[in-house]
Amino acid sequence: MSFEPKFPGLFTPEQDALPIQDPQPATEKQVRYAQSIALKTGATIPRSASSNRAALSEWIDAHKPKAPGGRFANYPSSKQVAFAERIARIKHREIPRECFQDKVMMSKWIDGNKPR
Template sequence: MSFEPQIPGLFASEQGARPVENAQAATEKQLQYAHAIAQKTGVALPKDLHGDRAALSAWIDAHKPKAPGGRFANYPSSKQVAFAERIARIKRRDIPRECFRDRGMMSKWIDGNMPR
């Protein structure tokens, strides 16, 4: 038995996505972060982005500093390790050594051992 809506055209495929009529203004935090990026990089922040949250977000993504690379770039953060150690004490388990060298593995260990 299938359910079909009683409202004609409710799930019609020809509708598609509709653009937002009024763009939302950028938040104060977004503007502060964008200005900080502009100062550090020396790139001018376009004035027309202040009124469009999505456009400012795209500008921030394009101009923000890249994450540092290198030998220790994939190591878990100190907060992640501290959280995992708290869970290990509660569960009375050891954290596998390889988790201390890979943030993805540490995240999976935390997810799998989180107290319920």
């Protein structure tokens, strides 16, 4: 004798399928960014991707320039440093020296000190 659990309605055709939503069109900002990438790299944007937000996002991810590597790759950007300095002035605090050599530490300092 075997035990077979019964879950009514679990595998019956009575269940309605979830509605499939139409793909959303790409945003203007997304299209402009894709066009700038295409101009720089010489790649062509497929027609199907320009009308579908998810497809264009995949194309952008595949063709966007890679982040620069090297000695200063982990340093915070100038915008990040400027934002942190602005917060430091508002809060009358010093930014730890280590934050200027690690973008992750700078980001955590910013998140912990942002004015609310």
